[in-house]
Amino acid sequence: MKVPLLDLKAQYLTIKEEIRSAIDEVLESQIFILGPKVEELEKSVAAYSQTKYGIGVSSGTDALLISLMAIDIQPGDEVITTPFTFFATAGVVARLKARPVFVDIDSVTFNIDPAKIEKAITKRTKAIIPIHLFGQCADMDPIMAIANTHGLSVIEDAAQSIGAEYKGRRAGSIGHLGIFSFFPSKNLGGFGDGGMVVMNDEKLFEKVKILRVHGSHPKYYHKIVGGNFRLDSLQAAILSVKLKYLDEWSHGRQKNADEYDQKFKTSGLIEKGLLVPPRAIYKNGGDKNYHIYNQYTIRTKKRDELQAHLKSNAIGSEIYYPLPLHLQECFKELGYGKGDLPVSEEAAGSVLSIPIYPELMAEQRDYIVATIVGFHA
Secondary structure (H helix, E strand, C coil), rough: CCCCCEEEEEEEEHHHHHHHHHHHHHHHHHCCEEHHHHHHHHHHHHHHCCCCCEEEEECCHHHHHHHHHHCCCCCEEEEEEEECCCCCHHHHHCCCCEEECCCCCCCCCCCCCCCCCCHHHCCCCCCCCCCCCHHHHHHHHHHHHHHHHCCEEEEECCCCCCEECCCCECCCCCCCCCEECCCCCCCCCCCCCCEEHHHHHHHHHHHHHHEEEEEEEEECCEEEEEECCCCCCHHHHHHHHHHHHHHHHHHHHHHHHHHHHHHHHHHCCCCCCECCCCCCCCCCCCCCCEEECCCCCECCCCCCHHHHHHHHHHEECCCCCCHHHHCCHHHHHHHHCCCCHHHHHHHHHHHHEEEECCCCHHHHHHHHHHHHHHCCC
C-alpha cells in the first residue's frame, strides 16, 4: 500500500467541477490580478478569522514582509520570534536588515515560550512574531500582555493555522496583524502561491493596501515605497471555493488525529516514549482551543530510523524542521551556538510528521499505525 504525506488529487476530485467553474469565470472576465474575486476572498477570510479587514497578497512570505513594512521595521530593529519554524518567519526580518532575536519554544506545544520573551527584549525591540505551529495557537494572552507593557507590535504567523482557535478567538485576530499562507499544502491551499494579511485596525489596513501596489495611492503617485505583493484572481477564485469546505476538512483532520492518538495509546507506544501532538489547555482557556492539524507531528528518539522504515513501506513523512534557524549558516553572524536554545534543538532531532489529510482511508490509517508499531516492536 502507498500512502503519500498529502494527497491533493483526492481533495481536487471532490470539488473538481466547482473549481473549473470558478476558473472559467475568471477567464471570461479577463481580470487576472486583484479585482472582484480577490475582494470577495478578502471579505470572506476576514469574516472567517473574526477580523474586520483582509488583504490578499502574493504569498505567506510576502504577507509577513508587508506586515513588517506596515509597522515600519527599520535596519537595526529587533524582532522576537522562535527558531523552530519555516525559514520565512526570520528571513523577512533579515531582508529588511533588522535582527531576528530567537526565543526558545515550549517543550510541549512547539510554540514560543512566553516566559522567555521578556528577557529577550531590548531598547531596539519593535515586534514579536509568535508562530501558531502545525495548526495550534501559541499562548497569546501573556504574549499580548508583554507586548502592551513594552509598546511592541505583534504579528501572528498563522501560515499553518487558519481556523485554529485560542480561548475561542480565531488565529490572526488577536495580534495587531495576522498572516496566512495559501501554499498548496496548507489546509486552505491554492493552485500556487498566495497569502493574506488580516487585521482590525483601519490605519494598518489602509497602509498594507497601499504597500501591496508599490506604495501607490492614487495610482502612479507614491508617498512610500512598497512592493508588488498582489494576489491573482485565479488563486482567489479557487480559494473561495475551497474556503466553503475548510471546516469540514479540519474536522476530518481532527477525527484522524483522535484515531491516531487512541491507537498509539492502545498499542503501548506512548508508554514507551512516543509522543503524540498535544492539545494545549491554556490558563482559563478550557476546551475553547481548536487544533486544525496542518501537521500531525510525533516525536521519537529513533526518528531518522523510523522515517527510513516508513519510506521503505511507501508511507510519506516529513521533518518539520531538521535544523533550527539559530543554527542556520546564513544567521551565523547573530552569534548563536549549539545548546543556546535546547528545546528547539531537541525538537528538531525528534519530530516527524505523518499523513493526516482528511481523505485518508481507514485502511491507510491502520497501515500507518501498524507500520509505526511494527518498527518499535
